[in-house]
Amino acid sequence: MTKNNFEKFYNTHFDKIYRFVFFRVRGNKELAEDLTSEIFIKALKNFDAYEEEKSKSAWIFTIARNHLANHFRDTGKRVEISLEAIDGETHIEIESQEEIKTNLLADGFEQFVKKDTERELLQALNKLSVDARQLVTLKYLSGYSYKEIGEMLGMSEGAAKVATYRAMQELKKYVSKI
C-alpha cells in the first residue's frame, strides 16, 4: 500500500460515505463524523484487500453499511434495511413504517433542515419503500453515479437507472400530496 493510493481513495469516497452515514443516522452530525472516522480506519487496515478495478465504490460502501449495522445493533436501535440485502445477508431488523415516518425528522434533521419545503421532502422520502428510498438517497443525497449504485446493489447500470427513475416518480406523488 502506498500513501498516495490511499489518499486518492480517501478523496474519492470521503464525501459520499459521510453523506450516506449522515442520512442513516438522521442528521446527527457528531455521530456521522465518528462513524465515518471508524469506517475509514477500517478501510485503511484492510486496504491491501481493495482492488480498485474490481470493486470501486462497492468495497467501501459494504464496509460502511456493515459498520452502521454493527453500530445500531450495539446501541440497541432499530433501523431500516433493504428487503434484498446487498450481499444476501440480513443484518438488521426492519423498522415499522410508523417508526420510519418519524425517524427521519427526529434528532439532527430538525437542526439543519430549516425550510418547510425541504422538511416536507424528507417526510415524503420517509413514505417511500426501503429500496426506493435507498436508491434516491444513494443517487441524489450521497451523490453516487448509476454505475456505482449498480455495483453496490448488484444490478446493471441500466437497471439502477430505471429503478431510481421509478423511485423518483413515487416520490413525486408524495410531494404533491403534502
Add this chain to the structure above:
Amino acid sequence: MFLKYKLWKIKKIANPSKQFRAALWQKLEREIIVEPRVYFWQMPVMRYAAVALSLVLALGIGTGAYAYSSPEVNEAHPLYGLKKEIEKIEERVVARTPESLATFQAKQMERRLAEIERLQSRKLNFEKTLDELNKTEEAGLKALDFVTSLKVQGIIKQRINLQGEERQKQLEKAKMVLPQEAEKRIEAMMQKREKRLEIQEQKFEKKLEQIEKQREEIQQQPINILPNKGRAEEKPKNSN
C-alpha cells in the same frame, strides 16, 4: 426539476466540514505504515544482473581496446570489423581540421603497414589491407592540399612518404608470397601511387615557387614609411 433541485439542496447541507475532512486525514496519515520503497535496482536479482552487465562491459571494452591497438587484429581476424568501426569513430572525433585529418591518415597508414607485416609473416593474403593503405595514403595527400602551413604540410608529407617507402619494401617481399594475379594488381597499384606522388610533388613545388615569387616581389617594392605624404605628392603629377 424542482424535486431534484430540492434534493440537491439537502445534499449540499449534508456536506462534511472541511475541518473534519482535514482532521480525519491527519489521523489516517498517522496510521499509514509506509513500507520502504524498493527500487528495481535494489532488488536481489538486479545484483546478479549488475555483475553480469559489468562483466559484459569489461569484456566489451577490453576486446575493443585490444582490437583497436593490436596489429594482430587484421583482415584475417574476426575482430577486424570492430577495429574498423572504432577507427571510423576516431576519425569523426579527431579529424576536424585538414592537419589533423592528414596526421590521422598517416597514423592509419602505420597501422595498415603493421597489419601487412603480420599477415606477411604468416604468409596470408593482404590485398585488402594493401588497398586500404593506398586509399588512406590518397586521403592523407588530399587532406594535405588544404593544409595552409607549409611547415606542417612538409612534416606530415614526410611521415606519409616514409610509410609509402616502407610499404614499397614490404611489397617487394610480398611478391614472393602472393599469387601471380595479386602481384599484377599490386604492381598496378604501385604505379598509380608513383603517379600520384609525382603530381603531389609538382603541386608542392609549384606552391613553393609561388611563395618564392611573392616574397621577391615584396622585397623589390620600396618601403613607404609615410604613405599619406607620398600620396599627397603624387596627386599634382596626375592632374598635369
